[in-house]
Amino acid sequence: MDRFNLAVIGATGAVGKIFLSILEERNFPLNKLRVCASQKSLGKKITFGKKDLIVEPITDELLIDSDFVFISASSEVSLDIAPKAAKLGSIAIDDSSAFRMDETVPLVVPEVNSQDLAEHKGIISIPNCSTTPLTMVLHELGKLAKINRVIVDTFQSVSGAGAGAVVELDSQNHAMYDNSEIQTSIHPHRIAFNVIPQIDKFTKSGYTNEEMKMVNETKKILHQPDLKISATCVRVPVKIGHSEAIHIEFDQNIELDKAYSALANSPGITLLDDPKNNHYPMPINSEYKDDVMVGRLRKDVSLPNGLVLWLSCDNLRKGAALNAIQIAESMIEKRLIQKQRNK
Ligand SMILES: NC(=O)c1ccc[n+]([C@@H]2O[C@H](COP(=O)([O-])OP(=O)(O)OC[C@H]3O[C@@H](n4cnc5c(N)ncnc54)[C@H](OP(=O)(O)O)[C@@H]3O)[C@@H](O)[C@H]2O)c1
Structure with missing residues (x-):
């Protein structure tokens, strides 16, 4: 070889x-x-x-x-x-x-x-580290029916902004407990004990660059230039692991069991969906894992042909x-x- x-x-x-x-x-x-x-x-x-x-x-x-x-x-x-x-x-x-x-x-x-x-x-x-897991899920579910529209909200860990951002979160956490001065250089605001609805700079449209990366990259990877997709990207005080709430509208009804089995049989995806026992993906159970963890799969109560799901993914690994x-x-x-x- x-x-x-x-x-x-x-x-x-x-x-x-x-x-x-x-x-x-x-x-x-x-x-x-x-x-x-x-x-x-x-x-x-x-x-x-x-x-x-x-x-x-x-x-x-x-x-x-x-x-x-x-x-x-x-x-x-x-x-x-x-x-x-x-x-x-x-x-x-x-x-x-x-x-x-x-x-x-x-x-x-x-x-x-x-x-x-x-x-x-x-x-x-x-x-982009948030685009990758999103496209994996859309690719599999898109085999069941045409996807008309996607709304995605992200909850992105600080390591997505590099090693320096992890150090900054640590030092801000310590400063919070010590009641000492908070130093902020990487994010526009304190990230410790906070969430920030801004990743990267704002564009004229009101979306951030990070959000438009998700929109444009997803269309390119899926070869669907006309896909309707909108994203809101949020930084959260987590060290490793990005999560996403994804709302998908199809052109026809998708049975939940078909969606489950499509995702369960997808390479690179692990279903972790046992709400009765409080089992679902989180950064703490996706960190150091190769697979994208998917759960909270359900019918969208606001749409006839909609599914909603949640994922967590190690942004430094699969991302x-x-x-x-x-x-x-x-x-x-x-x-x-x-x-x-x-x-
Ligand atoms: N973090 C994520 O989740 C993620 C996901 C997808 C893509 N990315 C992309 O991956 C890249 C790296 O991200 P990161 O999070 O690993 O950042 P990081 O922790 O800040 O690391 C940056 C690395 O680049 C090196 N570097 C800086 N300037 C350089 C230069 N002029 N020549 C050669 N090496 C140089 C640094 O070396 P020193 O240690 O010597 O400074 C360090 O090894 C970025 O383009 C980012 O957009 C990151």
Whole structure:
């Protein structure tokens, strides 16, 4: 079996660290692994299995040496590095929003649209961490009947804003108990003991960028440009795990048992739906899990053809690092990596 060289850019970050631990857990056909981060981390040691990896600068030599370059740093870094990596013959799998809506770049959740990988030109984007679980549910339920409209409200953990936001929540929690001054730099308001109905900047329409990412990315991944979808994204004082309340209107009635069995048989989804015993998805039972946890499935009392459900998903795993690794695995399986190397 072929083995592959990987570079992880942003290896010291919230997603990068999880990426490395998932790589250890899975049987990824790894040959060589190299790690990069910002200037301040150069020379730092990162333990991977029994080895110490040294954080190195991003050079042309490193990009040429890598079959896959996973970029999980910032849009600025992605805009600079992804096209270079593709030009030098490696495949850039990009975590940022920089290329997601670029028509020449596949935006992929392997369980939903792995067929789009065949169109790649050296860069593949992964969706926003809230878009990924939403598309997985819509893809499965959309096989039962046409979806006319989706309303989604998110409850997003602070790790979605990076490792610094987790540290900020911790320090604000301590400050609340100590009655000391609260420092706020990442979110527009204190997040400890609060919820904030704003993630990213507001657009002219009144929606935030995060909300419009969910809208536009979902349409692209599902190949449904006319899908009616509206999102409200909210930051909550949870460390890991995004949750979503999803209201779906179909063009015909869907029996609940059909929806249950469609979701129960979906790859990457675990049903956790036992309300009598108070069992349903929450960040505390989706953290460190690969699957999207789905529950609270019910008929919408306000619509003849509506379903309502709730999900929780580890934003650092399926919302980011795991999805990226699964894309690489899918490309290896489909033999799409050779195409890039032989360019
Ligand atoms: N967090 C999530 O749930 C999530 C989900 C989906 C997508 N994403 C996307 O993933 C990316 C990373 O997010 P994160 O949450 O992991 O952020 P993070 O915790 O702030 O980590 C950022 C990483 O990027 C590195 N970095 C910063 N500037 C760099 C530069 N100029 N060159 C190379 N590396 C640089 C940092 O290195 P230092 O440690 O040296 O500063 C760190 O390793 C973002 O594009 C984000 O939008 C995040």
